[in-house]
Amino acid sequence: MRRVTTRSKEATHERIVETAARAIRRSGYDGTSVADIMKEAGLTHGGFYAHFLSREAMLAEAADRAGAEAVALSTHIAATAPPDEALQCMVRAYLSKEHLENAEMGCPVAALGSEMPRQAPEVRKAATRRIKEMIDVIARQSPDWGQPGAHQQALVTAATMVGTMVMARAVDDPKLSDALLEAALDHLAPA
Amino acid sequence: MRRVTTRSKEATHERIVETAARAIRRSGYDGTSVADIMKEAGLTHGGFYAHFLSREAMLAEAADRAGAEAVALSTHIAATAPPDEALQCMVRAYLSKEHLENAEMGCPVAALGSEMPRQAPEVRKAATRRIKEMIDVIARQSPDWGQPGAHQQALVTAATMVGTMVMARAVDDPKLSDALLEAALDHLAPA
DNA sequence: AAACAAATATGATGATCATCATATGAGACG
DNA sequence: CGTCTCATATGATGATCATCATATTTGTTT
Numbered sequence: 001m002r003r004v005t006t007r008s009k010e011a012t013h014e015r016i017v018e019t020a021a022r023a024i025r026r027s028g029y030d031g032t033s034v035a036d037i038m039k040e041a042g043l044t045h046g047g048f049y050a051h052f053l054s055r056e057a058m059l060a061e062a063a064d065r066a067g068a069e070a071v072a073l074s075t076h077i078a079a080t081a082p083p084d085e086a087l088q089c090m091v092r093a094y095l096s097k098e099h100l101e102n103a104e105m106g107c108p109v110a111a112l113g114s115e116m117p118r119q120a121p122e123v124r125k126a127a128t129r130r131i132k133e134m135i136d137v138i139a140r141q142s143p144d145w146g147q148p149g150a151h152q153q154a155l156v157t158a159a160t161m162v163g164t165m166v167m168a169r170a171v172d173d174p175k176l177s178d179a180l181l182e183a184a185l186d187h188l189a190p191a
Numbered sequence: 192m193r194r195v196t197t198r199s200k201e202a203t204h205e206r207i208v209e210t211a212a213r214a215i216r217r218s219g220y221d222g223t224s225v226a227d228i229m230k231e232a233g234l235t236h237g238g239f240y241a242h243f244l245s246r247e248a249m250l251a252e253a254a255d256r257a258g259a260e261a262v263a264l265s266t267h268i269a270a271t272a273p274p275d276e277a278l279q280c281m282v283r284a285y286l287s288k289e290h291l292e293n294a295e296m297g298c299p300v301a302a303l304g305s306e307m308p309r310q311a312p313e314v315r316k317a318a319t320r321r322i323k324e325m326i327d328v329i330a331r332q333s334p335d336w337g338q339p340g341a342h343q344q345a346l347v348t349a350a351t352m353v354g355t356m357v358m359a360r361a362v363d364d365p366k367l368s369d370a371l372l373e374a375a376l377d378h379l380a381p382a
Numbered sequence: 383a384a385a386c387a388a389a390t391a392t393g394a395t396g397a398t399c400a401t402c403a404t405a406t407g408a409g410a411c412g
Numbered sequence: 413c414g415t416c417t418c419a420t421a422t423g424a425t426g427a428t429c430a431t432c433a434t435a436t437t438t439g440t441t442t
Contacts, residue, residue, distance in 0.1 A: 009419065028306060030221035034400060046402085047420045055400065103308065109358065114305040115219060116361035117294065124363040131362055155374040156351065163354020164347075167300065170307035171322055172315040183346040200389065225430060237432085238390045246430065 013051045016041045020062035021069070025111035026104040029059060029119060060122035066108035067130025074137050087141035087157075091189040094161050095181045100168055109134075110165035134158065160184055204242045207232045211253035212260070216302035217295040220250060220310060251313035257299040258321025265328050278332035278348075282380040285352050286372045291359055300325075301356035325349065351375055 019041040023032045034055055035045040052058040074090055081089035093099065094107065103111045109131060116127055139145060139154035164184040168177040210232040214223045225246055226236040243249040265281055272280035284290065285298065294302045300322060307318055330336060330345035355375040359368040 012419080028221060028309060030219060031309065033398080035398085044421050045400090046404095046422065049401065050419070109361065110305065112305055113357040113361050114301065114303055118219060118222065121363065124361070128362040128364050128367070131358065132364075132367065152370075152374040152377065155371050156355075156378045159354035159358055159371060159375055160347065160351040161354065162358060163350035163352065166304040166357060167322065167350055167353060170300065170304050170315070171319040172312065173319055176319070176323065179343075180346050180350060183343040184350055186343065187347045203389080224428075226428085235391050236430090237392065237434095240431065241389070 009051070012041075012043070016043070016048075016051055016058070017061045017065050020058055021065040021108075022104045024059065024062050025066060025106065025108055029112065029115050029123075032059075034058075056120040056122065060120065060126050063108060063112070063119075063123050064126035064130065066111075067127060067133075070107050071130060071133045071137060074134065078137065078141055084143075087138070088189040090138070090141065091157075091161065092185065095164060095185050095188075097181070099165065100177065100181065103169065107162070107165065109162050110169070113162060113166060131158075157188060160188060200242070203232075203234070207234070207239075207242055207249070208252045208256050211249060212256040212299075213295045215250065215253050216257060216297065216299055220303065220306050220314075223250075225249075247311040247313065251311065251317050254299060254303070254310075254314050255317035255321065257302075258318060258324075261298050262321060262324045262328060265325065269328065269332055275334075278329070279380040281329070281332065282348075282352065283376065286355060286376050286379075288372070290356065291368065291372065294360065298353070298356065300353050301360070304353060304357060322349075348379060351379060 016037060020032070020037045023037050023040060027036075034048050037058075038045045038048055048058075052061070074093075077090050077093050078086040099106045108127070109116075112127075116124060119127075135151075135154050135158050138157055139151050142150040142153060144150050161184070164180050168180040171177055171180075207228060211223070211228045214228050214231060218227075225239050228249075229236045229239055239249075243252070265284075268281050268284050269277040290297045299318070300307075303318075307315060310318075326342070326345050326349050329348055330342050333341040333344060335341050352375070355371050359371040362368060362371075
């Protein structure tokens with residue numbers, strides 16, 4: 001097997017992290033092996049440790065990447081929405097069928113939340129930082145941003161969105177999934 | 192190693208399921224091996240397949256058991272609370288520090304939610320049934336039980352509780368965990 | 383007490399895993 | 413064109429895993 005073209009080590013590292021950021025959301029931390037990721041990135045398993053100190057270090061980078069992408073997407077949605085509908089647009093994108101069916105590209109908290117408590121400190125640290133960023137993005141869309149209750153309200157909104165998506169993906173009854181999304185939409189972003 | 196006393200096969204089966212119901216909430220589906228569970232139940236790994244057709248079949252029983260226990264506990268809390276405070280009592284028990292720190296004995300949706308989409312059909316089926324039961328328990332505590340919006344409201348309440356617990360356990364910052372619990376308590380069970 | 387049946391233990395198999403040592407081959411530079 | 417360096421590949425190691433075949437032990441029956 002021959003390298004198709006010259007690639008700097010950094011570009012390859014980048015590609016592995018990007019691949020891993022998708023793989024962990026699809027298969028979970030425990031369900032993602034080093035060999036899986038390398039193969040999906042078009043490489044063999046052996047070169048892995050030229051790029052990362054350990055599997056855990058790679059998971060930390062992947063989790064950070066997934067979180068950064070989610071924050072960036074939310075920020076973009078808020079920025080391009082009509083000024084008084086930013087929060088509604090974010091909530092509607094989050095609680096959409098596309099997000100339900102595309103965990104691999106979606107919110108890493110919904111995809112990996114219940115696995116987080118068992119992860120290495122470096123993984124949890126990166127995740128916590130991104131979660132705080134996400135909460136801030138939500139808080140900034142509140143009509144009373146800056147007032148005392150806005151941040152508290154953002155915590156509840158974030159938790160409701162995450163819990164709804166986790167439950168809607170967990171159950172095997174599409175009707176219940178729909179009902180969960182609809183109920184949360186009515187609650188968080190009334191028509 | 193000698194069995195201490197006579198035990199019927201059914202009692203041993205029971206003990207394995209009970210052990211597994213705790214183990215999966217502590218270590219996740221993927222993080223729990225057959226040998227782990229058998230050792231924790233005081234047995235060796237070899238006898239496992241005298242009790243279960245497969246590892247997956249055992250996980251389904253364990254998930255069902257964990258869900259049944261959670262439903263039973265919630266029902267009990269609601270039944271023994273002052274009549275007009277049943278929902279508040281349930282929410283306060285759920286969003287407590289004891290629950291935060293005792294995933295192994297707590298809500299299986301919060302402990303395993305994001306691993307559910309990848310589980311065997313039998314596991315998801317059992318979990319879905321128990322989740323529906325739990326939503327019904329919540330809906331019954333609503334002041335307007337029976338009216339059209341009560342069930343919808345129960346879906347949102349359940350999702351908010353689950354999401355809050357998942358996030359509070361995920362982050363490595365105890366201040367943020369506290370803030371999440373407090374914000375959801377204020378929202379769902381105001382003092 | 384001897385023998386049987388059922389429950390559990392011992393041990394093996396082949397697969398998969400993280401990690402590492404070493405080989406190969408491609409681009410850069412003389 | 414030849415050589416050197418570095419990114420990646422090949423292959424090995426020891427651990428862990430689910431599953432199963434077989435041995436052992438226990439409680440029971442005679």
